[in-house]
Amino acid sequence: MITQMLFRALDKKAIWLVVVLVAVAVLVPASNLLLPEGHPLHVPTYLVSLFGKYLTYAMLALALDLVWGYVGILSLGHGAFFALGGYAMGMYLMRQIGPRGVYANPILPDFMVFLNYKELPWYWYGFDMFWFAMAMVVIVPGLLAFVFGWFAFRSRVTGVYLSIITQALTFALLLAFFRNDFGFGGNNGLTDFKDILGFNIQAQSTRATLFALSAGFLALFVLICSAIVNSKLGKVMVAVRDAESRTRFLGWRPENVKLFAFTVSAVMAGIAGALYVPQVGIINPGEFAPENSIEAVIWVAVGGRGTIIGPIIGAILVNMGKSFFTGALPDYWLFALGGLFVVVTLFLPKGIVGLFQKARARRGIETAKPSTVTPAKPAAEPAE
Numbered sequence: 104m105i106t107q108m109l110f111r112a113l114d115k116k117a118i119w120l121v122v123v124l125v126a127v128a129v130l131v132p133a134s135n136l137l138l139p140e141g142h143p144l145h146v147p148t149y150l151v152s153l154f155g156k157y158l159t160y161a162m163l164a165l166a167l168d169l170v171w172g173y174v175g176i177l178s179l180g181h182g183a184f185f186a187l188g189g190y191a192m193g194m195y196l197m198r199q200i201g202p203r204g205v206y207a208n209p210i211l212p213d214f215m216v217f218l219n220y221k222e223l224p225w226y227w228y229g230f231d232m233f234w235f236a237m238a239m240v241v242i243v244p245g246l247l248a249f250v251f252g253w254f255a256f257r258s259r260v261t262g263v264y265l266s267i268i269t270q271a272l273t274f275a276l277l278l279a280f281f282r283n284d285f286g287f288g289g290n291n292g293l294t295d296f297k298d299i300l301g302f303n304i305q306a307q308s309t310r311a312t313l314f315a316l317s318a319g320f321l322a323l324f325v326l327i328c329s330a331i332v333n334s335k336l337g338k339v340m341v342a343v344r345d346a347e348s349r350t351r352f353l354g355w356r357p358e359n360v361k362l363f364a365f366t367v368s369a370v371m372a373g374i375a376g377a378l379y380v381p382q383v384g385i386i387n388p389g390e391f392a393p394e395n396s397i398e399a400v401i402w403v404a405v406g407g408r409g410t411i412i413g414p415i416i417g418a419i420l421v422n423m424g425k426s427f428f429t430g431a432l433p434d435y436w437l438f439a440l441g442g443l444f445v446v447v448t449l450f451l452p453k454g455i456v457g458l459f460q461k462a463r464a465r466r467g468i469e470t471a472k473p474s475t476v477t478p479a480k481p482a483a484e485p486a487e
Contacts (some may be wrong), residue, residue: 117329117411128318132311148307151314153426155382157419158317162375164402164414165324166368171400172408173332174364175344177262179396180269183276184244186390188373190280190458191243193293193386194227195236196304200297213295214288222397224286233300240377241370248369249362256358261347270393277391292387310382317378321415324371329411331367340364402443407454416455418440428433 131146131154136147163185170176197212208217229235251272253263275339283289302309331337343357344351350357380386389395399418406417415463421443428436 108372114329114333117325120325120412124318124322124325128315128322131318132315135311148310151310152382155310155314155317157422158314158321159375159379160399160402160422161415162317162321162324163327163372163399164406165203165321165411165416166371166375167399168403168408168410168414169328169331169368169371170361170364171403171409172414173337173340173344174349174361176361176365177266177400178269178365178368179266179393179400180271180273181368182393182396183273183391184248184369184372185376185379185395186273186276186280186386186388187244187247187377188240189284189380189386189390190287190376191230191236191239191292191373192377192380193296194230194239194287195233196296196299196381197293198227198231199299200295203297204295204470213289214291214293215276215286216275218283220286226286237377240373244373245366245378248366250361252365256361259358270396273391273396274393277393280388281392288387289397290388292389293380293384294385294387296381296384304381304384313378313382317382320374320378321388325411325415327367327371331364332411336360336363365482398440401430401440403454405447405451405454406444407456410454410456413454413456416452420455 131151134144134146135148137152140147147335163181166184167178167181170178200212203208204213205214206213208216211220215223230239230254251269255268260268279285280292281290287293296304298304299309302312339350339355339360342355343360347357376386376390398421402415402418402421403422404417406415407413421440424437424439424443428439432439447454453460
């Protein structure tokens, strides 16, 4: 019954997107593992990790679009939830190093030995177990978003004020995680990971598996978001975005709708961060930087907010451009990013997806135009 309700709420575009993502999750790892390096269809391991990172960014963009595109909450702090999920995964990976660290301490990570910690802090307990770490990946970002949203939305903080508060939240976490006595590695963060679930994290098969998991979770998030926005709740979310006061007068509680979307979005961002860390090999306080959250907003704007596929396209394309510019023209990347945002704001307010929708609508209008009607021939005069 739940499955029938889920598929009833999905649209065809989301189903096709899920099919593509599942195919990518299978074909790319297969190309990397089964085809020899000289084969033209072989995908190198470094590209598998790079594209896997892009997929985690796409998850973050989709999570942000759920609250910005459909509820109207412009969050400038979603990077905080992404980083918290990443730190939860990083703590698990650090506990797996054990005596193989530089200081060969079976309990304390290397940075704690270096900083003269005598015992493991209490909030590190349990992170030697995978199930506990994965629970924290979901609970910590979700709980923070719920508590933050409970106070913010019930205080009816909206618009630019809410955006500033979310940015202040991520900046406060940035300052806290930079402290050496906070117990998370300070400026250096968590790194030098060895394995995950007993598998070498640098192995080709592990990299391919992480990529497949990233594509699979992105497909799952597409299903979840599509089911939400196409349901009755999704219609209320759009109503809150477009006319919050009128929605309140009709008897709905906009703060509850916002709180639900914000919490679900934070959980999605935390899972994205957890998949990001083992593929890049490090997590540090820089992930909390406000500019990372602002960059995620640009991904959504470029792809097209208020759509399911738009944020995914925007995140992948912008980060591909970032990889090119930071390698070829590193001094000009920020100028290119700022210029891109200005161009999109002025000329593509609905992003890339909106441009295609507009072109398709125009083509449909032209197709629907009636053809030129030839005048009917006069009837033949009757013979006398």
